[in-house]
Structures are given as structure tokens and as C-alpha cells.
Amino acid sequence: MKMTNFFARTLREDPADADVDSHRLLVRAGYIRKVAAGVYSWLPLGQRVLRKVEQIVRDEMDSSGAQELTLPITQPLELWEKSGRDTTYGPLMFRLQDRKETGFCLAPTAEEVITWTVANELSSYRELPVNLYQINWKYRDELRPRFGLLRAREFLMKDAYSFHTDVEDLRRTYKVMYDAYHRVFDRCGLTFRPVEGEAGEIGGDVNHEFMAVAAVGEDDFVWCKSCTYAANVEVARRTIVRAAVDAGSGQAQPTKVHTPAMPGIAAVAEHLNMTQDVLLKSFAFDAGGEMGLALVPGDREVNEFALARAIAPKKLRVYDETDFAAHPELPKGYIGPHHSSVKIVVADPSIRADHGWVTGANEIDHHTTDMWCDRDFSVGVWADIATIASGDACPECGNALSVDRGIEVGQVFEIGTKYSTALGATYVDADGQTHPMVMGCYGIGISRTVAAIIEEHHDELGIAWPKSVAPFDIHLLALSGKGAAAETVKATADALYAELKAAGVDVLYDDREASPGVKFADADLIGIPVQLTVGAKGLGRGIVERKQRATGERDEIELADVVSTVR
RNA sequence: CGGGAAGUGGCGCAGUGGUAGCGCACCCGCUUUGGGAGCGGGGGGUCGGGAGUUCAAGUCUCCCCUUCCCGACCA
Secondary structure, three states: OEOOOOOOOOOOOOOOOOOOHHHHHHHHOOOEEEEEOOEEEEOHHHHHHHHHHHHHHHHHHHHOOOEEOOOOOEEEHHHHHHHOHHHHHHHHOOEEEOOOOOEEEEOOOOHHHHHHHHHHHOOEHHHOOEEEEEEEEEEOOOOOOEOHHHEOOEEEEEEEEEEEOOHHHHHHHHHHHHHHHHHHHHHOOOOEEEEEOOOHHHOOOOEEEEEEEOOOOOEEEEEEOOOOOEEEOOOOOOEOOOOOOOOOOOOOOOEEEEOOOOOOHHHHHHHHOOOHHHEEEEEEEEEOOEEEEEEEEOOOOEOHHHHHHHHOOOOEEEOOHHHHHHOOOOOOOOOOOOOOOOOEEEEOHHHOOOOOEEEEOOOOOEEEEEEOEOOOEOOOEEOOOEOOOOOOEOOOOOOEEEEEEEEEEEEEEEEEOHHHHHHOOEEEOOOOOEEEOEEEEEEEEHHHHHHHHHHHOEEOOEEOOOHHHOOOOEEEEEEOOOOOOHHHHHHHHHHHHHHHHHOOOOEEEEOOOOOHHHHHHHHHHHOOOEEEEEEHHHHOOOEEEEEEOOOOOEEEEEHHHHHHHHO
16 A cells, blocks of 8 residues: 555644543554544554454454354344343443334344344254354443543444353353453453453353453453462452451450541551551441441452442442431441441451451541450451452462453353343253253453554554554555655665565555655554665665564665565 | 543644734645755634623633543443
């Protein structure tokens, strides 16, 4: 492709509304343009990268036995009413009506449609398992789209759905998909970790999230430096190393101390000259109408996902200002676990420790020291509800855990029978009995992956694509100028371009009448892996210069050997 | 939805009540050509929208819309 004909314009300055590197560079280098918040046009450069990633995914899906199809983006709300997700997804769905006022939505995902489709086509155990996928646009009206392609409202997703007679069979496909995902993200050049994840709105039990390691990621995950344990912080566990000691009567008795205007952990710890981890944080919540307290050490936060699981099926609602106003007997900032109104006490196992705790005294401006678990307050539910910190002990091997940030680029779920039951996807077994199909689902954010790749592969000059996903293989720069050699340089570059194309090499040819500096800067910004420079300087010696974008490494190639060398 | 910031030419910005500007980009000419060239000329803007105040509004007031950042929420 000649740049004089190519629909692409680079920007000399960073766009004002792009903060993260991937967004900034995609716009500056001419890959995408914003049309609305979280909605983008993919210009030809971007389209090429999108197709590359898409093709890697398609390749791995096909070779894993999945079959591609295309499901509608416009979906009848009726199907969503059957699964109950029209209400649970709520305003996250873009909704519309046809002229007869029938309700539709733009697909945020496709469990309902695929399950309905399979229900109508298959009915025997002989026809299972089956694994179907599509690569199609998804729509979610996020409260806050941000970070360019990383959280868009319109995004390209590969979604696969498998149907089985039983969980054992599902597990086999799950593993096949899990392995395929490793290959996909390896081929995309990403540093990633599969971690245990929360099921979210899709439902189901077992699931893994594939996290591309990146500082701008929106998810924290923990991973063990010594073994394979890795999990989203929402579901992460740890081993408590502190030994429990029975308080008995030999330990100091609770003592009320005056802590004026110190509702915070930090201030109290400083006032009493203690470390924050010996203070007890009492976190008030409502569990289906009953007042509850969650207890974690003062240097930790409450993992609300874990707390919600611990009190299930009761519904968790964290206390807000309205609740505290309605319960004046609960002095915010001075709450202790021995409060008479509290019906449910959930504590992290680390609370059963070898020391007494400093807790709120349930009285404004007062705390109590030497509060021993089981002696001075009791716990109803033990659960891992404290957030994990770097250095905590791995639940599998006991060695140190690390907490990092990641971009969730893929997820694999075991769904079970939620949708097959709701939408009538059943099969008849060998004995003539009817059962709901057991389902799995597997997603990859294609457009998000494009952004994640840039987050990992860029420098101060621009993007540095891995070869596998680059929009072109070679960026050919002709530095013809208007000197004595101008005609020769131009003719040589033209000929080289034609030869490379004929040899099947995807070339972006900078044939513009621009100064060398402009061409070099644009080439580095756009980020094609190999730059070939044809100039009077090198041509005088019969060579073409080659630069590897990612490493900056340069070498020279004899003009006659260019095609055979770079092919 | 709470908190903060911002909407002026394609992009980045200046402009506190009185003739809409600058840099880049774009077009023409000449010069230049190995890391974002120089000079000269030129085109392009309902100043986010609507109401209002005023002799006069990009600028002041009110309402609305949009965008970005933090939070809540979420693949």
C-alpha cells in the first residue's frame, strides 16, 4: 500500500481526550477515531490489526473443534425475559423498539440466542457435544466507558458456547478452550496469567479470567511466585500464618480509652502508638434486613464480593450515610464487634489471633483495647473476607503472593444448566430420559486485546507491534529528496515495493514527498516491525538499511538480497 | 449517579463585554531533503445548543447537551 493513497493521517500532537497509552497512540497513529464515548471507527490501519487478532482467534478456535457461526446483534427482549436477564442486566443493555413496539436489545452477549438456537436444532445425546462461536460486535451501555478500547460501549468479542450431556464432558471442552486461549494470547505477544475469577452476571461456578499484565488494567489479581495459584482479588484466598491463642483469663482485660475525634484507623493507631494491624475494622452492612458487621484487621479492606458470598443467600448491602442516620446507636467510626444490635458477625480468620484487638467502644470518641476474639466478642461466620496484600501466604503452597493489575482479555466459564433450563435446550439420553444440556462459554475481547497489546508493546516514539498482529510486515521508506540521486532512489524504491508485493510481503510504502524526519517519525509511531530505508546514502553502496522497530537494531541488506532476506 | 475539569477551523491551544486569533495540518509558488525544513501567498470556524441580560456576548446569567478524569458499577 502506497501512503500517498492510504486513508491514514497521523497527528503530531497527542489527542487531548486520550490518557492511556494505547488510546493515545491508536488515535495519533491513525488506527481509530472516536465517534462517541466508547464508540470508535476503525480506520484502515486499525482494521488490519483487528483482522489479524481476529484471525489468530479464529484459527485457534477452528483447530480446537469449535464451529463458527454468526448470531444477530439485534435480539428480541423476549429471550432475555425468559432467562431473567432483561432485569439483571438492566440499563447496561442498549434497548430499542421496532415499529410494532416490540422490544429488542443490542447484543451485550449471546447466551440466550445461542441456547435458543441449539434448543431448536439438537435433541439427542448423539448430537452432543457441540461448540459454537462467533466473532461479532457487542454493546454495553457502561456507566463509564473509558481508556479508549479498554472499556468501550461497542466492542468486538469472540464468544463461544459449548453444549454437553454432563459436567465431565463439559470439563474436557473447558480444558481444550483453556489451552487454546494460552496459544491465542501467546501468539498475540501478550504477557498474561489465567486467574480464578468471579462468575459475574453470566452465572456458573468454575471460571478463569485471562489477565494481560498491565498497569492500566482495571482488575487486581494475586498470583503465587512459587506455584501456579492465581486469582482475581475478588475471589483470592490466603493462608493465615498467625497462631491462635486462647485468651482465657490470663490476658489483659478490655480497657476503654478516650480517642477524641478519631474515627479512622490511622489516627487511632497513631494516638495509641500501635500498628494498624492490631486494630479491628468493623464494617457495617445489611443482610436481608438484619444488621451485620464484617471484621478485618485494620490494615485490610473488606472484600465485598467475599462478604456477599459469606452471607448468601442473604443479600448484601453496605451501610451508607442513610443507614447510619437510621441507626444512631451505631456510632460510625467507633463501632465494636460486641454491639447488641448486631445480628450477624462475619470475620476473617486472621481475627482469631494471638493478641487482643483495639476495637471501637460503640461510643463516640472511645475505643477499647485488649479485646480478645471468643472471650470479649464472638463471631458467627468465618470467611476469607479480608483483601489480599503482596506478601500474604499462598493458599496452595504457603509462599509469598504478589498482587498485580491486569486487563481482562478473556474468560472461560462453566455455566451449567441455567440457560438450557430457561430456554428449553434439552436432550434425550440413551434411556429416553430428557435432561437440560450442560453449557460452557468462552469469551475473548478482540478489540480490547488490540489495546492490551499496545499497552505492552510501545515506547516513547510510538507502537511496536509484534509481527503476528502488525498491520503490515514491512514499512518501506523512500528518501528520494530532489538531489542528483532522487530519480534513482525513487525508481529503486518503486521497484522494491513491486518485488516485495509480488513475493507476498505486506508492505506499507512511504512514497510521500516528505522530509526524512517526517517519515522516520511516522514509521516509529505506526509501529510496523521492520523498516526498510532506501536513500541516496545507502544506495551509493548498493545497500538498503533495515531497522527493527521493537529493538532499534539496524543492519544493511544488499539491494539484490532484500526480497529473499525479509520474506 | 456523586465529585472535578473542559467544549473556539481537521488536531493542539490563546482570547474577561467592542473587527474571532496562534501553532500544526491542508492548497499554490520558490528554496530545502538522513530524525517532525524555510520564505511568500491562500482556503477553512452557526465560538457545543437554546433562552436571557446588554447599544453590543466567544466572554455575563439560566437551562440543556457532549467529552474527559476520580469514585460507585461492570466482560
